[in-house]
Amino acid sequence: MSAAVRAGEPVERPAPSARTRAAFEAAKGFMPLDEGLALYAAAAEAALLGLPLLEIGTYCGRSTLLLADAARAAGVTVVTVDHHRGSEEQQPGWEYHDPELVDPRVGRMDTLPAFRRTLHAAGLEEHVVALVGRSPQIAALWGTPLGLVFVDGGHTEEHATADYEGWTPHLAPGGLLAIHDVFPDPADGGQAPHHIHERALASGAFTPLPATGSLRLLRRR
Secondary structure: OOHHHOOOOOOOOOOOOHHHHHHHHHOOOOOOHHHHHHHHHHHHHHHHHOOOEEEEOOOOOHHHHHHHHHHHHHOOOEEEEEOOOOOHHHOOOOOOOOHHHEEOOOOEEOOHHHHHHHHHHHOOHHHEEEEEOOHHHHHHHOOOOEEEEEEOOOOOHHHHHHHHHHHHHHEEEEEEEEEOOOOOOOOOOOOHHHHHHHHHHHHOOEEEEEEEOOEEEEEEO
16 A cells, blocks of 8 residues: 555645646635635546536636636536626625726626636636526526536525526536535625535535535535
């Protein structure tokens, strides 16, 4: 038995390339590094199924980079879904609003240009398909099994529930469901992601995996 797999010793997780990590840390977004590295490791595992990896909630592409790096290594594709007008808390007057992301010609949020710059900086454009539109509308048209579904879109009950109901039916057996911003304590954050996480557990269709921060991972049985 090699030293790397002896009982009781930690197994080194896969990690993104130095270029991808640097681009991740430079990109606009809200995912901390430890959660990002956990997401990358999950994506690297899920990509071995040979199926696309799907992200709901692109924003400026910070987490997309990690998925794309894992997809590139496995020869699969990342699909990322967003209307690019910003979620509720990113609108003017709210806590996470960034005025640099407002298109002055139309007076509305537009994160698509920033997303494209993020992918370009990491050299990962050819590994990502960006779908611009509402998640439920796209999910209703989707028909391909997925190796990973990463839910990180709107955090209202309506939006989180629609993302869960629209996309988890496409997750292949053995695939991974990742949910971001899961806060069991309401004092720490909104409850909609927590509620869909609890719903997934209660369904009996998923096995929970170790959590990192607010990132929850579950495997489809």
